[in-house]
Amino acid sequence: xxxxxxxxxxxxxxxxxxxxxxxxxxxxxxxxxxxxxxxxxxxxxxxxxxxxxxxxxxxxxxxxxxxxxxxxxxxxxxxxxxxxxxxxxxxxxxxxxxxxxxxxxxxxxxxxxxxxxxxxxxxxxxxxxxxxxxxxxxxxxxxxxxxxxxxxxxxxxxxxxxxxxxxxxxxxxxxxxxxxxxxxxxxxxxxxxxxxxxxxxxxxxxxxxxxxxxxxxxxxxxxxxxxxxxxxxxxxxxxxxxxxxxxxxxxxxxxxxxxxxxxxxxxxxxxxxxxxxxxxxxxxxxxxxxxxxxxxxxxxxxxxxxxxxxxxxxxxxxxxxxxxxxxxxxxxxxxxxxx
Amino acid sequence: xxxxxxxxxxxxxxxxxxxxxxxxxxxxxxxxxxxxxxxxxxxxxxxxxxxxxxxxxxxxxxxxxxxxxxxxxxxxxxxxxxxxxxxxxxxxxxxxxxxxxxxxxxxxxxxxxxxxxxxxxxxxxxxxxxxxxxxxxxxxxxxxxxxxxxxxxxxxxxxxxxxxxxxxxxxxxxxxxxxxxxxxxxxxxxxxxxxxxxxxxxxxxxxxxxxxxxxxxxxxxxxxxxxxxxxxxxxxxxxxxxxxxxxxxxxxxxxxxxxxxxxxxxxxxxxxxxxxxxxxxxxxxxxxxxxxxxxxxxxxxxxxxxxxxxxxxxxxxxxxxxxxxxxxxxxxxxxxxxx
Numbered sequence: 001x002x003x004x005x006x007x008x009x010x011x012x013x014x015x016x017x018x019x020x021x022x023x024x025x026x027x028x029x030x031x032x033x034x035x036x037x038x039x040x041x042x043x044x045x046x047x048x049x050x051x052x053x054x055x056x057x058x059x060x061x062x063x064x065x066x067x068x069x070x071x072x073x074x075x076x077x078x079x080x081x082x083x084x085x086x087x088x089x090x091x092x093x094x095x096x097x098x099x100x101x102x103x104x105x106x107x108x109x110x111x112x113x114x115x116x117x118x119x120x121x122x123x124x125x126x127x128x129x130x131x132x133x134x135x136x137x138x139x140x141x142x143x144x145x146x147x148x149x150x151x152x153x154x155x156x157x158x159x160x161x162x163x164x165x166x167x168x169x170x171x172x173x174x175x176x177x178x179x180x181x182x183x184x185x186x187x188x189x190x191x192x193x194x195x196x197x198x199x200x201x202x203x204x205x206x207x208x209x210x211x212x213x214x215x216x217x218x219x220x221x222x223x224x225x226x227x228x229x230x231x232x233x234x235x236x237x238x239x240x241x242x243x244x245x246x247x248x249x250x251x252x253x254x255x256x257x258x259x260x261x262x263x264x265x266x267x268x269x270x271x272x273x274x275x276x277x278x279x280x281x282x283x284x285x286x287x288x289x290x291x292x293x294x295x296x297x298x299x300x301x302x303x304x305x306x307x308x309x310x311x312x313x314x315x316x317x318x319x320x321x322x323x324x325x326x327x328x329x330x331x332x333x334x335x336x337x338x339x
Numbered sequence: 340x341x342x343x344x345x346x347x348x349x350x351x352x353x354x355x356x357x358x359x360x361x362x363x364x365x366x367x368x369x370x371x372x373x374x375x376x377x378x379x380x381x382x383x384x385x386x387x388x389x390x391x392x393x394x395x396x397x398x399x400x401x402x403x404x405x406x407x408x409x410x411x412x413x414x415x416x417x418x419x420x421x422x423x424x425x426x427x428x429x430x431x432x433x434x435x436x437x438x439x440x441x442x443x444x445x446x447x448x449x450x451x452x453x454x455x456x457x458x459x460x461x462x463x464x465x466x467x468x469x470x471x472x473x474x475x476x477x478x479x480x481x482x483x484x485x486x487x488x489x490x491x492x493x494x495x496x497x498x499x500x501x502x503x504x505x506x507x508x509x510x511x512x513x514x515x516x517x518x519x520x521x522x523x524x525x526x527x528x529x530x531x532x533x534x535x536x537x538x539x540x541x542x543x544x545x546x547x548x549x550x551x552x553x554x555x556x557x558x559x560x561x562x563x564x565x566x567x568x569x570x571x572x573x574x575x576x577x578x579x580x581x582x583x584x585x586x587x588x589x590x591x592x593x594x595x596x597x598x599x600x601x602x603x604x605x606x607x608x609x610x611x612x613x614x615x616x617x618x619x620x621x622x623x624x625x626x627x628x629x630x631x632x633x634x635x636x637x638x639x640x641x642x643x644x645x646x647x648x649x650x651x652x653x654x655x656x657x658x659x660x661x662x663x664x665x666x667x668x669x670x671x672x673x674x675x676x677x678x
Contacts (some may be wrong), residue, residue, distance in 0.1 A: 089427070091651070107444075112429035127467075191441065312428060314430045316430065327443060
């Protein structure tokens with residue numbers, strides 16, 4: 001059962017466990033400082049497929065299969081697949097679910113999807129609605145860029161605030177409580193926040209206020225200080241967005257600068273060719289299911305707050321002169337903790 | 340807490356209640372035989388807005404507000420808004436959630452969204468993760484047709500199997516158990532089924548196999564006969580899809596022909612100008628939150644199985660020669676029942 005605390009946070013009384021995880025990444029991500037942590041990597045955008053969309057679908061299907069394999073499960077053991085991606089009508093997820101034959105709950109939270117799926121997955125496992133839940137998401141540079149911004153063939157130069165959509169995917173399995181695994185202990189759902197940014201090449205700025213609002217709400221609701229967590233992780237704010245986040249939070253009298261890490265900043269190790277860092281659902285998913293959960297498994301990290309942010313615009317909404325609404329969901333993941 | 344029964348069904352031990360509901364519909368839906376049941380109607384596609392997208396967003400926001408008002412709730416009383424729609428990046432839902440300021444969980448299940456949101460909403464309320472959950476979805480003829488098929492300006496004639504996207508929306512509020520309201524008693528999640536249909540003007544045929552599979556699984560898992568329910572409702576199979584569904588189910592030795600009703604067939608009362616009937620997320624949502632829940636409230640219906648189906652293709656997947664994957668989720672809603 002869940003217990004609601006504070007304004008917007010749920011405490012999981014059965015501490016559902018993350019029993020396995022797997023990640024995939026493309027060429028540029030493999031070359032970055034975390035390249036060695038990804039389970040599956042490939043050296044071109046197509047991975048032997050005819051289209052980039054097929055390559056993205058393959059990534060999502062393969063990381064899901066890999067996460068199941070590591071847990072010693074077959075698709076028949078999984079009650080639900082909670083997945084989404086950036087493509088219109090989340091086709092990567094729908095087609096992956098068709099291949100896996102697991103009951104499918106489609107999500108759309110843009111780049112917040114990994115946190116959204118873990119939050120819901122923890123509720124479903126904790127409450128007895130699911131035995132095992134598969135949470136998965138992906139993004140692909142080539143499929144996302146042409147859908148959201150410009151076709152790659154145009155060779156449009158990057159603006160100074162732009163980020164690079166990560167080619168990557170992550171999947172993890174949540175089960176009812178099981179000792180010896182990292183547990184999902186709290187979840188804080190986000191509201192849609194929009195401070196008026198209207199530049200699709202500045203998504204970090206659009207999303208930072210949502211991240212700040214959710215992180216502050218989480219810390220207030222749980223009565224925890226920022227230093228409670230080894231890491232407070234954001235998904236893909238990038239360099240500028242991360243700076244905005246730290247400033248906004250310091251404006252409330254808190255300081256997360258020592259333990260804040262942004263997956264977008266980390267993934268390319270500051271490579272200037274990648275603009276302000278990585279973005280896309282696959283950015284936080286690959287870093288979470290590649291690096292961070294691995295560090296938890298090895299006991300080098302014991303408590304983290306995973307906050308993935310999403311920009312909820314569409315090419316149509318931008319053409320119609322809308323600003324960019326954003327959202328952030330946060331989940332606390334802790335070792336050795338039965339709350 | 341939930342109890343898993345059979346292969347894919349959850350039994351809600353706390354019987355979460357649907358405490359209010361509201362619907363909206365456009366001109367053609369208002370002229371149909373159920374026109375009098377919709378709370379909000381309007382006589383053109385724009386409803387005083389500049390674009391069809393703004394009109395759809397207004398519909399979804401207004402039905403949500405209306406459902407809250409009927410329940411005597413403010414947005415601050417609602418733990419989560421579970422919503423999705425057909426537009427790329429579910430912008431109707433994201434913008435509605437921005438206006439409502441309720442923590443937002445974005446879903447994509449195409450036309451299965453209303454059932455997907457009720458299934459998840461019931462889990463969240465039943466398990467103590469939410470006090471009140473708002474479940475909502477919408478579709479709009481003009482926004483969907485131009486995104487999925489042809490711009491209206493082309494005046495493309497309808498093919499014989501085509502349906503008409505409903506301009507409509509529905510919203511309902513699920514709370515922890517409360518006597519005197521219809522309760523969500525069981526949910527059966529769908530798998531992605533694809534028998535190879537590749538005609539986007541024949542979505543009923545693409546979705547019927549998914550509906551059949553979910554309904555049969557539900558009846559098997561709950562050990563209920565088809566006649567247990569006053570109505571077994573599907574969302575938008577249309578005339579041909581409904582015929583296919585009945586045949587597929589009769590092939591398994593069951594007969595749901597007496598109590599099957601399809602919202603798509605009902606909504607336009609067989610008006611030939613509307614092709615094989617209504618389609619779109621708003622079709623089942625408006626009929627559910629307009630007609631069916633009203634009949635339950637009045638005790639004229641006491642047990643229904645609400646099965647909304649979705650086609651999970653995209654214009655991109657169709658251009659890449661994919662077939663149409665489909666899904667169906669089912670929720671049992673019952674009066675006077677504490678399971």
